[in-house]
Each structure stands twice: as C-alpha cells, then as structure tokens.
Amino acid sequence: MSAFLGPIHYWLYNKIQWHENLLDEIYGLMASNGEDVGLIKHYTEHQFGAPERSELSEVIDGSNIHGWLQTKIQSLEYRMAYVLTHIISKEAVSLESLKALYHENGKKAYERYQGSMKTPNEMFKAIYDYLLEGMPCDRVNHPISADEKGMVWVKKICIHTEYWNAVGGDIKNYDALRLEWLKGFVMGEFELVIEDGVQFILTRRAA
DSSP states (O other): OGGGOOHHHHHHHHHHHHHHHHHHHHHHHHHHTTOOHHHHHHHHHHHHOOOOOSOHHHHSOTTOHHHHHHHHHHHHHHHHHHHHHHHHHTTSSOHHHHHHHHHHHHHHHHHHOOSOOSSHHHHHHHHHTTSOOSOGGGOOEEEEEEOSSEEEEEEOOOTTHHHHHHTTOOHHHHHHHHHHHHHHHSOTTEEEEEETTTEEEEEEOOO
C-alpha cells in the first residue's frame, strides 16, 4: 500500500491525527467537569463516523485515497463541531476554558514543530502543517505578499462553516478558538494580526 502513498497523504493524515488528539483533550476537559464523555462519543461516532487512529498505510483505501482522506476530515469536522457546540450551549464547559485549552495546544504544536520557522514563509507553512483546512485542492489560504519582514494571506473560503451550520452551531465560536490556537503557536520572532476574519498579516516583532 505504501507504494501508492506520497508525502502529502501522510502530511494530511498527521494533521487529522493532531486534531483527533485535540478532540481527546476536549473530552478530558469535559470529564474533569463531570460530564458523560462516553455518551457524546457514542452519539457522534454513530452519527458521523468513528476516528481512525491506525497507521495510514494499514487502513487507507488504496483505490480511493483522496476520497478516503476526505471522509476522515468530514467525520472529524462534524464531531468537533457537534461536541464544541453541545458543551458551549449547555455550559458544560465554558468558552474561556476552551480558549485556554486551544491556546495551550497551539503552544504545544509550536514547541514540537521540527521544521524551521525563521522566515515569514516558513512560519506560514508551519501553521498549516497543523491547522486543518480541508483538502489541499480546496486552496483555502491564498498568499498575497511575502518578504523577509512579513507575509500577508487571505482566507478565500471557510470550509468549517458548513459543519457548524449542520449541527446548529455558531462559527464565531470556532473562529475564537482558532484565534487562541494561533496566539499560542505564533511565538518567537513573529506576531499575527487578523483583519475582518479573512486577512492574515504576519510580521516580525519589533526589536
């Protein structure tokens, strides 16, 4: 099977796994608040599909690699949107507690990143080596300009909105959590400003 798989497939699957782990952290936060995690996991996995945690080469459908990965992204997106919407609306976990969890997850990703983050373009790449923005062919993020001092890109579409709408959620909650993740991740030499929710401006911090 590995003969049919390329680096981009492992790259995407690793991003899926990072977010499955993030969902597990959310479940842990729920459990610490006395919530019945087993019940919501059973419902979401029955409704939207169970997570796949095995080695990619052992489980992927070699005759439909793109479609298989797409279904895993969709399953994760639906489960994440449902769980977050449910616990926020029921006040089972506060939005502020979730923001703190996302911030720490972003910080953890930054600390574990193995590649270089010395230039704006490298930092841009590092961000989306973690953040899940659909399939590569969706081309969600479009670079506008880049030099040694900074980089600007725009988010052409929000691929998460459809999942949040499907479960009766508010995409603004996702946006707030993603912002906290970015605050945790963009450290060191750089800072990130988001304008109108669609334009991202990455610059070097003042000396």
